[in-house]
Amino acid sequence: xxxxxxxxxxxxxxxxxxxxxxSQLALGALGVTLIYGILRFSNFAHGxxxxxxxxxxxxxxxxxxSMGINLGPMPTALxxxxxxxxxxxxxxxxxxxxxxxxYRAQKxxxxxxxxxxxxxxxxxxxxxxxxxxxxxxQFADGERFIISARNxxxxxxxxxxxxxxxxxxxxxxxxxxxxxxxFWFLNKTRTGKSMRAFSDNEDLALLSGxxxxxxxxxxxxxxxxxxxxxxxxxGLDKGFKPFTYFQLLLPIxxxxxxxGLGNPLGxxxxxxxxxxxxxxxxxxxxxxxxYLLPESLEPSTLVQLLSTDYKFAVSFAxxxxxxxxxxxxxxxxxxx
Amino acid sequence: xxNPFLIGEDMTGGYGxxxxxxxxxxxxxxxxxxAVIVGPNGAGKSTAMKAVFGMLNLHKGSVRxxxxxxxxxxxxxxxxxxxxFVPQTQNIFTSxxxxxxxEMGAFIRTDDFSNTLAQVYDLFPxxxxxxxxxxxxxxxxxxxxxxxxxxLMTKPKLLMLDEPTAGVSPxxxxxxxxxxxxxxxxxxxILMVEQNARQALEIADKGYVxxxxxxxxxxxxxxxxxxxxxxxxxxxx
Numbered sequence: 118x119x120x121x122x123x124x125x126x127x128x129x130x131x132x133x134x135x136x137x138x139x140s141q142l143a144l145g146a147l148g149v150t151l152i153y154g155i156l157r158f159s160n161f162a163h164g165x166x167x168x169x170x171x172x173x174x175x176x177x178x179x180x181x182x183s184m185g186i187n188l189g190p191m192p193t194a195l196x197x198x199x200x201x202x203x204x205x206x207x208x209x210x211x212x213x214x215x216x217x218x219x220y221r222a223q224k225x226x227x228x229x230x231x232x233x234x235x236x237x238x239x240x241x242x243x244x245x246x247x248x249x250x251x252x253x254x255q256f257a258d259g260e261r262f263i264i265s266a267r268n269x270x271x272x273x274x275x276x277x278x279x280x281x282x283x284x285x286x287x288x289x290x291x292x293x294x295x296x297x298x299x300f301w302f303l304n305k306t307r308t309g310k311s312m313r314a315f316s317d318n319e320d321l322a323l324l325s326g327x328x329x330x331x332x333x334x335x336x337x338x339x340x341x342x343x344x345x346x347x348x349x350x351x352g353l354d355k356g357f358k359p360f361t362y363f364q365l366l367l368p369i370x371x372x373x374x375x376x377g378l379g380n381p382l383g384x385x386x387x388x389x390x391x392x393x394x395x396x397x398x399x400x401x402x403x404x405x406x407x408y409l410l411p412e413s414l415e416p417s418t419l420v421q422l423l424s425t426d427y428k429f430a431v432s433f434a435x436x437x438x439x440x441x442x443x444x445x446x447x448x449x450x451x452x453x
Numbered sequence: 454x455x456n457p458f459l460i461g462e463d464m465t466g467g468y469g470x471x472x473x474x475x476x477x478x479x480x481x482x483x484x485x486x487x488a489v490i491v492g493p494n495g496a497g498k499s500t501a502m503k504a505v506f507g508m509l510n511l512h513k514g515s516v517r518x519x520x521x522x523x524x525x526x527x528x529x530x531x532x533x534x535x536x537x538f539v540p541q542t543q544n545i546f547t548s549x550x551x552x553x554x555x556e557m558g559a560f561i562r563t564d565d566f567s568n569t570l571a572q573v574y575d576l577f578p579x580x581x582x583x584x585x586x587x588x589x590x591x592x593x594x595x596x597x598x599x600x601x602x603x604x605l606m607t608k609p610k611l612l613m614l615d616e617p618t619a620g621v622s623p624x625x626x627x628x629x630x631x632x633x634x635x636x637x638x639x640x641x642x643i644l645m646v647e648q649n650a651r652q653a654l655e656i657a658d659k660g661y662v663x664x665x666x667x668x669x670x671x672x673x674x675x676x677x678x679x680x681x682x683x684x685x686x687x688x689x690x
Binding site for chain 2: 323
């Protein structure tokens with residue numbers, strides 16, 4: 118019983134949140150890795166693309182809510198999601214047309230494009246704050262829990278509860294569907310294969326008659342969809358605040374690099390590696406240990422390795438370790 | 454050579470705004486024939502082939518395919534006109550399977566290309582065996598077969614090969630040459646740059662010896678092999 122309680126507490130505070138967070142990071146890292154693989158630069162504006170897509174989704178959600186449209190137990194944001202994706206896609210396509218295309222025509226070095234993307238990041242950042250404001254926004258509605266901690270306790274008779282929130286379930290299910298769709302697209306469709314071919318060997322792709330502008334446009338649209346979905350899922354789970362999306366850049370890049378930049382499978386693995394490290398290192402183990410240890414050894418402190426304020430240090434440390442010992446990432450990326 | 458299928462005539466030019474590499478260089482191939490460009494290192498062999506394919510700035514001379522002037526066309530447009538090009542290096546998609554490589558070769562085709570795929574597999578049976586394997590995992594000779602197969606997928610009328618036997622063993626080289634002869638017999642003209650001059654000239658209907666971007670000797674492959682001066686200077690005696 119004691120062991121079960123410890124396991125339930127651990128699941129409640131570590132495993133379930135880390136899976137949800139990992140799914141969000143994985144979706145974000147997939148977008149970064151696609152841009153890196155196909156457009157060949159690290160897109161620093163990705164966090165703010167997520168924020169923009171989420172913002173459009175929120176605005177449409179509010180509009181739906183004001184008209185009384187909802188999805189019952191599911192959050193209305195899911196209905197608004199396609200609008201958010203469309204909004205983000207228009208934004209990134211316009212940005213590409215106005216900014217990136219110019220540098221692409223000049224065959225600018227990747228480092229220049231990185232700096233350019235930082236400029237784009239500041240503009241998008243300002244745009245989002247200008248439209249929706251810098252404050253946090255709540256837009257989640259519908260049923261809050263699938264299993265609440267209290268119900269779990271009465272169901273199992275354990276003294277620890279395992280809460281499973283709707284937002285977490287939606288995050289996990291959506292991530293699985295999106296990843297399956299993305300891999301199907303990349304591996305089975307003509308357009309998807311042409312994107313992989315372009316990423317693999319640009320010159321030969323041109324020689325084979327693959328239209329680079331078409332590949333780039335498809336990439337941006339897919340990236341906008343991934344970013345918006347990641348942004349909305351994160352917002353449903355933890356609330357929307359423009360600044361946190363900017364901060365998400367670090368764990369997202371860490372995830373993409375840990376997995377091997379340019380490798381979609383790696384991005385997913387990296388997302389979960391970063392999420393689990395962050396959550397397990399910043400969790401206070403006191404509760405779990407009380408169940409597991411005899412009373413005489415009961416910890417008097419929180420037994421927390423690192424305060425949650427320093428959670429970004431975890432991504433940063435992992436990033437440095439990977440770059441030191443396995444620079445191409447866990448899965449071989451195309452960093453060379 | 455009254456009516457060559459492809460001719461690059463009096464080509465003069467270089468890469469970008471750089472110095473000229475080719476000087477009044479002429480290369481031509483007749484229908485179903487094999488033409489080979491040989492010469493010492495830095496003679497402009499690959500450059501001459503790239504000029505024919507439109508990857509160079511020519512400020513003099515012209516390129517005609519089947520009588521049509523294509524001097525101004527981009528390489529991609531030349532592919533659509535029936536020219537297939539196999540670059541010397543990085544000529545396959547390493548992360549993609551053999552079959553996906555061939556599919557990408559047929560990217561510009563809107564019709565059903567399963568027949569061509571079957572023909573390529575007939576020509577290179579090993580590729581059929583390894584069709585679901587990543588092309589980057591194959592041996593050097595097999596990779597060259599993928600590269601040639603990819604270029605054949607557009608059903609080109611002319612196939613251009615830039616040192617197809619670079620870095621493969623002599624046995625594999627002989628086999629590749631056999632396959633190239635087979636391709637030529639099916640009516641496809643072949644223009645090839647080769648480091649292994651002697652073997653290449655043996656299968657060539659026509660040979661070009663380039664030196665410093667200029668035509669030095671032009672004759673049938675057999676005649677060049679018999680020419681004492683060519684033998685002494687370029688074939689090592």
